[in-house]
Amino acid sequence: xxxxxxxxxxxxxxxxxxxxxxxxxxxxxxxxxxxxxxxxxxxxxxxxxxxxxxxxxxxxxxxxxxxxxxxxxxxxxxxxxxxxxxxxxxxxxxxxxxxxxxxxx
Amino acid sequence: xxxxxxxxxxxxxxxxxxxxxxxxxxxxxxxxxxxxxxxxxxxxxxxxxxxxxxxxxxxxxxxxxxxxxxxxxxxxxxxxxxxxxxxxxxxxxxxxxxxxxxxxxxxxxxxxxxxxxxxxxxxxxxxxxxxxxxxxxxxxxxxxxxxxxxxxxxxxxxxxxxxxxxxxxxxxxxxxxxxxxxxxxxxxxxxxxxxxxxxxxxxxxxxxxxxxxxxxxxxxxxxxxxxxxxxxxxxxxxxxxxxxxxxxxxxxxxxxxxxxxxxxxxxxxxxxxxxxxxxxxxxxxxxxxxxxxxxxxxxxxxxxxxxxxxxxxxxxxxxxxxxxxxxxxxxxxxxxxxxxxxxxxxxxxxxxxxxxxxxxxxxxxxxxxxxxxxxxxxxxxxxxxxxxxxx
Numbered sequence: 485x486x487x488x489x490x491x492x493x494x495x496x497x498x499x500x501x502x503x504x505x506x507x508x509x510x511x512x513x514x515x516x517x518x519x520x521x522x523x524x525x526x527x528x529x530x531x532x533x534x535x536x537x538x539x540x541x542x543x544x545x546x547x548x549x550x551x552x553x554x555x556x557x558x559x560x561x562x563x564x565x566x567x568x569x570x571x572x573x574x575x576x577x578x579x580x581x582x583x584x585x586x587x588x589x
Numbered sequence: 590x591x592x593x594x595x596x597x598x599x600x601x602x603x604x605x606x607x608x609x610x611x612x613x614x615x616x617x618x619x620x621x622x623x624x625x626x627x628x629x630x631x632x633x634x635x636x637x638x639x640x641x642x643x644x645x646x647x648x649x650x651x652x653x654x655x656x657x658x659x660x661x662x663x664x665x666x667x668x669x670x671x672x673x674x675x676x677x678x679x680x681x682x683x684x685x686x687x688x689x690x691x692x693x694x695x696x697x698x699x700x701x702x703x704x705x706x707x708x709x710x711x712x713x714x715x716x717x718x719x720x721x722x723x724x725x726x727x728x729x730x731x732x733x734x735x736x737x738x739x740x741x742x743x744x745x746x747x748x749x750x751x752x753x754x755x756x757x758x759x760x761x762x763x764x765x766x767x768x769x770x771x772x773x774x775x776x777x778x779x780x781x782x783x784x785x786x787x788x789x790x791x792x793x794x795x796x797x798x799x800x801x802x803x804x805x806x807x808x809x810x811x812x813x814x815x816x817x818x819x820x821x822x823x824x825x826x827x828x829x830x831x832x833x834x835x836x837x838x839x840x841x842x843x844x845x846x847x848x849x850x851x852x853x854x855x856x857x858x859x860x861x862x863x864x865x866x867x868x869x870x871x872x873x874x875x876x877x878x879x880x881x882x883x884x885x886x887x888x889x890x891x892x893x894x895x896x897x898x899x900x901x902x903x904x905x906x907x908x909x910x911x912x913x914x915x916x917x918x919x920x921x922x923x924x925x926x927x928x929x930x931x932x933x934x935x936x937x938x939x940x941x942x943x944x945x946x947x948x949x950x951x952x953x954x955x956x957x958x959x960x961x962x963x964x965x966x967x968x969x970x971x972x973x974x975x976x977x978x979x980x
Contacts, residue, residue, distance in 0.1 A: 489623030493633065495612075496620035500634035501641040503609040505656070510606040512654065513599045522603055522610075527699060529611040534695030537615060542696065545770030550696060552763030553703045559756035560706055567750070 516568070520561045527554060614699065618690050627687035631680070700767045707757040710749065 511519055531550060534540045542550075617630075624630055649656040689698050 489620075492616065492619040492623045493630065496616040496630065497633050497637035499609050499613050499616050501637035502605070503613050504638060505641060505645060506602065506606040506609045508656070509602040513595075513602050518603075522607060526607055526610040529607070530614045530699055531696055533611060533615050534618070534699075538618060538695060540694040540696045543770050546696070546767050549763045549765070549767030549770060550700055552766060553700050553760050554763070556756050556759030556761075556763055557703050559759060560753065563750065563753045563756055567753075 517565055520565060524554070524558050524561070527557070614690075614695055617687060618695050621687050621691045625691065627684050627691060630687060631683045634683075697767070700764050703760050704764055707761060710753075710757065714749075 510522065514522070531554075535542055620630055621627060645656050686698065686702075689701075
């Protein structure tokens, strides 16, 4: 292995160690919708980067298939998100505990 | 000011995560190409994660809102058994993803990976049962059943709507579209190899009769070339298929289904003219072309068998889009730009656009009329499987 190979391996290790913590950080500060959008953007960025860096062969049919897949993924993520929100809205609100409220006699 | 700080924090996390997530796939690809040990690479990445975890634990306070680490004190065998399958499956996912990266393009991996929700949903609906608490107690009508304990597990209701199914089918359709485009050359190559098994399925005859063998439709409906193309006339792109005038073909042994074409011990003796005599018998047979200047390949011994090989940049040889390699029965492999030019000078030269696609998607067997041998021509197949070659 030459120096460039070790560089790739080292960067892969660095990013691999960073991705989980950054994921936790992202989910803590943004909503689920925003996280979904960010994931979609990342996928598009990966596609573009793969084509630019590795010169992945992309025929028109491949591009069409990729776009359809991305749209389907975004649609699925949106549906799951709306489903989760609907469940949360339908769930009964937890009883409020207010010990300072005097009981009616 | 506090608002700005919150916004800055959010933007920082978004940028960091975007960078990490986007570059993770690309760096994995680069790393696995440079360091072809997927298991060991996964170990290294997990060690790096542990290193980061140690730093975070050392720095972040225990009650930190994001990285507050809570270590359970009740670790026992039950917990170990409960978590071991998940850990093993997660490891398998990492290693398989890395191994796929080694041989496939990043785009292919991402597209196929998009099918995960569909597979997960199907498995979940079919197999998975999750404990579910009954919200309302069931009062049995028969008092005899009153003492029967409730079932410990009830299949959880899988919440799927029509829209979710449609979205998953959209993903499936896009993936199929992509895969069809990627293996286009393979499919066409297999169709042609299947068609070339015997005279009844000869593509020339089928095209001359205006019919297409059913096997073509089964594999991939694609219009056959007109007989004029075999007679040396310009085809639709105005390129004269000169090589096809002297092409010969012969029966070839079986090849195994969807896998790699395995042609062993192809006997070079029995030969039949291709196209069939109906098209060429009336014309005076062309004299054999004059021998070309000696090249390193012409001095090689004739090869009597071919087989398809996987050939990528990972193997060390340079074979990208538009570059060809040949493998003969004696194991000789040839791959060079000069050979590619030599192969494709007939009618595919205009498509020789060197690139670095690591895939080899097309296998076309042609019989070399001069070397009396069969070669398998492998190449990236972004333009469809139209490979003619001149010996």
